[in-house]
Amino acid sequence: MTEAVSFPDPLREPWRSLTRQRQAATLGMWFFLMSEMLFFGALFMAFSFSRVLSPEAFAEGARHTEIAYGAANTVVLVTSSLTITLAVRAADLLQRKLTGVFLAMTAGLGVLFLIIKGFEYRADLEQHLFPGANFALGHNAAQIFWAFYWAMTGIHAIHLAIGVALVLRLVWLVRRNRISPRSPQFEVASLYWHLVDAFWIVLFPVLYVAGRG
Amino acid sequence: MSKSSPLAWRGPVFSWVAILFGVGAVTWIGAREPGGFQAAAAMAIAAAMLVTLAFGLVGVGRNPALLRLVAGTAFLFLALMFLLSFTDLMTRLR
Amino acid sequence: MTDAAAPFDRHSGPERAAAGSYLESQGGGLSEWLLTTDHKRIALLYAIMITVFFFIGGAAATLIRLELFSPHPHFLTDDGYNRAFTLHGIIMVWFFLVPLIPATFGNFLLPLMIGAPDVAFPKLNLSSWYLTLIGGVLVLSALLAGGVDTGWTFYPPYSTAFSNSNVALAVLGVIVAGFGTIATGVNFVATVHMLRAPGMTWFRMPLFVWTIYATSLVMILATPVLAVTLLLVAADRLFGLPIFDGFRGGDPLLFQHLFWFYSHPAVYIMILPAMGVVTEVITCFARRRVFGYTAMIYAVLSIALIGFVVWGHHMFVSGQSVFANLVFSFLSFIVAVPSAIKVFNWTATLYRGQITFEAPMLYALGFIGLFTIGGLTGLFLASVPIDVQVTGTYFVIAHFHYVMVGGAVSAYFAGLHFWWPKITGRLYSEAWARFAAILMFFGFNFTFFPQFILGYLGMPRRYHSYPPEFQTLNVMSSTGAVILAAAYLLPLLYLGWSCFYGREAPANPWKAKGLEWWTSSPPPKRNFLQTPVVDEEPYDYHEPETAPGPERRPIDAVRTPMRFAGGARDD
Numbered sequence: 001m002t003e004a005v006s007f008p009d010p011l012r013e014p015w016r017s018l019t020r021q022r023q024a025a026t027l028g029m030w031f032f033l034m035s036e037m038l039f040f041g042a043l044f045m046a047f048s049f050s051r052v053l054s055p056e057a058f059a060e061g062a063r064h065t066e067i068a069y070g071a072a073n074t075v076v077l078v079t080s081s082l083t084i085t086l087a088v089r090a091a092d093l094l095q096r097k098l099t100g101v102f103l104a105m106t107a108g109l110g111v112l113f114l115i116i117k118g119f120e121y122r123a124d125l126e127q128h129l130f131p132g133a134n135f136a137l138g139h140n141a142a143q144i145f146w147a148f149y150w151a152m153t154g155i156h157a158i159h160l161a162i163g164v165a166l167v168l169r170l171v172w173l174v175r176r177n178r179i180s181p182r183s184p185q186f187e188v189a190s191l192y193w194h195l196v197d198a199f200w201i202v203l204f205p206v207l208y209v210a211g212r213g
Numbered sequence: 214m215s216k217s218s219p220l221a222w223r224g225p226v227f228s229w230v231a232i233l234f235g236v237g238a239v240t241w242i243g244a245r246e247p248g249g250f251q252a253a254a255a256m257a258i259a260a261a262m263l264v265t266l267a268f269g270l271v272g273v274g275r276n277p278a279l280l281r282l283v284a285g286t287a288f289l290f291l292a293l294m295f296l297l298s299f300t301d302l303m304t305r306l307r
Numbered sequence: 308m309t310d311a312a313a314p315f316d317r318h319s320g321p322e323r324a325a326a327g328s329y330l331e332s333q334g335g336g337l338s339e340w341l342l343t344t345d346h347k348r349i350a351l352l353y354a355i356m357i358t359v360f361f362f363i364g365g366a367a368a369t370l371i372r373l374e375l376f377s378p379h380p381h382f383l384t385d386d387g388y389n390r391a392f393t394l395h396g397i398i399m400v401w402f403f404l405v406p407l408i409p410a411t412f413g414n415f416l417l418p419l420m421i422g423a424p425d426v427a428f429p430k431l432n433l434s435s436w437y438l439t440l441i442g443g444v445l446v447l448s449a450l451l452a453g454g455v456d457t458g459w460t461f462y463p464p465y466s467t468a469f470s471n472s473n474v475a476l477a478v479l480g481v482i483v484a485g486f487g488t489i490a491t492g493v494n495f496v497a498t499v500h501m502l503r504a505p506g507m508t509w510f511r512m513p514l515f516v517w518t519i520y521a522t523s524l525v526m527i528l529a530t531p532v533l534a535v536t537l538l539l540v541a542a543d544r545l546f547g548l549p550i551f552d553g554f555r556g557g558d559p560l561l562f563q564h565l566f567w568f569y570s571h572p573a574v575y576i577m578i579l580p581a582m583g584v585v586t587e588v589i590t591c592f593a594r595r596r597v598f599g600y601t602a603m604i605y606a607v608l609s610i611a612l613i614g615f616v617v618w619g620h621h622m623f624v625s626g627q628s629v630f631a632n633l634v635f636s637f638l639s640f641i642v643a644v645p646s647a648i649k650v651f652n653w654t655a656t657l658y659r660g661q662i663t664f665e666a667p668m669l670y671a672l673g674f675i676g677l678f679t680i681g682g683l684t685g686l687f688l689a690s691v692p693i694d695v696q697v698t699g700t701y702f703v704i705a706h707f708h709y710v711m712v713g714g715a716v717s718a719y720f721a722g723l724h725f726w727w728p729k730i731t732g733r734l735y736s737e738a739w740a741r742f743a744a745i746l747m748f749f750g751f752n753f754t755f756f757p758q759f760i761l762g763y764l765g766m767p768r769r770y771h772s773y774p775p776e777f778q779t780l781n782v783m784s785s786t787g788a789v790i791l792a793a794a795y796l797l798p799l800l801y802l803g804w805s806c807f808y809g810r811e812a813p814a815n816p817w818k819a820k821g822l823e824w825w826t827s828s829p830p831p832k833r834n835f836l837q838t839p840v841v842d843e844e845p846y847d848y849h850e851p852e853t854a855p856g857p858e859r860r861p862i863d864a865v866r867t868p869m870r871f872a873g874g875a876r877d878d
Binding site: 012013014020023024025027028031032034035036038039040042043045046049050053054057131132139140141143144147148150151154155 | 344418423424425426427428429489492493494496497500501502527528529530531532534535536538539542546547548549550552554555556557558561564565568833
């Protein structure tokens with residue numbers, strides 16, 4: 001049962017119908033996702049290109065990634081995709097509290113990912129796996145593998161942090177009754193979140209598994 | 214969408230479980246001795262996880278054709294990027 | 308009924324901004340403009356920004372052409388010259404040409420042309436402007452901190468490992484501006500899909516809308532690749548991440564593949580909207596339906612698509628494989644075909660038209676000639692044996708200035724004059740405008756045609772000293788640049804004058820077709836007082852299967868066409 005609260009009208013200029021506005025927001029977000037796919041896809045292309053150039057050095061570099069961290073993070077992020085899906089469904093059913101709970105879980109899992117990543121980065125740095133003069137594996141293309149590791153996981157982490165901020169904002173708005181459950185923002189945020197998860201689902205095997213052999 | 218219908222959680226949860234199995238499989242492959250088919254198997258499982266995410270959690274299947282076209286377009290252009298760049302790489306004289 | 312003999316109206320002024328129009332002050336002062344979500348005001352914000360950037364990039368060009376008056380360097384050091392042409396390229400490509408038509412006319416006209424009250428995401432639209440502005444400020448900071456010397460193409464390993472200039476700051480500026488571009492692309496695509504007025508089907512849309520749509524798709528697909536590539540360059544500069552470092556097994560060609568994957572489609576971002584403007588102008592001033600409307604649409608979409616697979620023609624001498632050279636050369640020949648179809652169709656549109664030569668038409672006709680020359684020389688460059696000789700020379704520079712300046716900038720001026728009455732509610736001086744158009748055409752050719760010859764004779768680009776036998780052509784080019792600069796300044800003067808003293812424009816001074824002309828000049832805040840319902844085919848200037856009769860020419864309504872208070876009239 002929902003409380004009888006009045007929400008701000010989610011209808012924005014220039015829209016005359018909320019249905020059209022929601023469709024447009026979803027469409028717009030999908031086109032943005034298209035650009036993000038090219039963004040990350042270009043990184044994957046660059047990685048593959050470099051791997052073909054130096055297969056042995058890449059394999060050597062890849063052997064030093066710690067799959068336990070990667071696997072744990074993947075579980076965390078996939079679970080967060082589940083929670084945000086449930087949040088959107090709860091919003092569709094006008095269930096304010098449940099929406100807030102699932103969104104908060106999503107943000108929490110996102111933060112957990114970043115914390116685990118932080119520990120992993122610290123371990124990597126302790127092993128001198130950062131390209132440069134002190135690199136542990138020599139002056140060769142293993143540095144380029146690790147350059148991709150830092151660049152791709154770093155860019156992914158920035159995207160995730162932005163996602164966490166977006167979701168936290170929604171949590172706050174929901175708690176304060178300052179957003180209508182019919183607002184397109186839930187669907188839009190969840191699409192972005194799923195995309196960040198999708199990148200990781202590809203990144204995990206590419207960096208932690210496929211490179212080793 | 215009505216206030217009285219319950220939250221449809223089964224589909225997303227099943228998809229989640231399926232993806233977790235995929236994560237486990239990829240981790241298991243990575244923990245074994247490196248071998249030639251490791252990379253291919255890991256990427257195939259990753260593709261399956263992506264499809265499950267897309268259809269089970271994102272709900273691409275119930276979206277209009279336009280949205281699938283958008284996703285497909287991105288893959289098309291990435292394919293062109295890969296194809297032509299690798300055409301250069303693979304045909305260079307060593 | 309207006310009096311043909313009356314001089315300019317001394318009582319005009321800003322306070323006469325038409326009541327109820329989008330220009331009318333709501334009492335909010337500057338913040339009313341800096342926080343606006345009205346696409347028309349955002350278009351003007353962009354127009355002011357790109358004009359400022361044009362002058363900065365133009366200042367860099369002035370330094371270059373001054374330096375090239377004599378064969379030996381005389382006031383710039385080698386390093387200083389490198390920084391000058393780099394600044395010229397960065398500013399002109401990303402802060403002038405890419406937003407030139409889409410961000411100004413695209414923003415202003417897209418909703419009007421489809422009968423919408425605004426774009427799909429008005430607040431995002433304002434964010435796009437701010438992102439472009441912040442990017443520009445970052446690049447200008449790099450300039451003030453001493454500049455960048457890598458060329459606008461930022462090739463590693465020089466940009467990553469050896470340059471002692473502000474590379475990271477400059478690339479970050481370009482990346483931020485790129486996000487603004489992507490946001491604009493998303494906005495426009497969603498607008499076209501979701502906000503068309505009743506009756507405005509896809510195949511009734513003006514071709515300008517189709518070109519904006521195609522351009523927006525290119526923006527969405529190509530710009531992210533630039534962003535991530537430059538991000539890797541910045542990561543190398545700031546964190547030492549050596550992805551393109553040959554000494555450690557990296558490949559500088561990887562950068563070039565990624566960079567040109569964006570930068571070639573980028574030139575189609577610049578030219579497609581220009582082609583859209585030209586179609587709007589030519590149909591109006593020839594009083595003709597466009598020849599081959601559907602073919603024009605497929606040509607635009609083909610250019611957008613094929614433009615993504617030709618990037619290797621920038622890399623013919625880079626060390627790319629011979630086979631890849633063949634593939635890219637072949638595809639580059641193919642991409643010329645839809646452009647040529649468009650040129651044929653414009654020509655066929657003119658045939659049996661009732662042509663008049665107002666300023667917009669002069670610019671549009673100039674576009675056809677200059678774009679054709681630029682396009683044909685592009686074909687020379689697509690041919691590997693020729694390219695091997697002229698790449699890295701002034702031939703290439705002349706080629707791209709013909710298409711980008713002779714093409715896109717001419718089209719911008721065509722559109723500026725065509726839509727000036729709509730945007731400002733004022734008529735400009737037709738006599739001055741025609742003079743400026745002709746001066747620009749001559750100045751442009753004086754500047755850039757000699758460069759084809761210089762390149763063919765072997766003068767390299769990005770050098771400020773050259774063999775003395777090239778001096779005559781260089782002096783010709785630099786002199787032409789002075790004429791061109793004057794031709795660019797003139798519109799500022801007479802258009803600016805018209806804002807204060809120009810005669811008020813009627814809703815449709817050119818008797819043009821298109822929804823934007825159904826509403827007042829300038830339009831009201833919400834564009835249309837009532838949502839239009841469309842039941843007309845586009846460019847309905849005459850019955851199909853016929854040619855327009857002479858009685859439909861707007862010039863016939865103008866009794867004294869060359870009077871100072873000119874512009875076509877609504878009797």
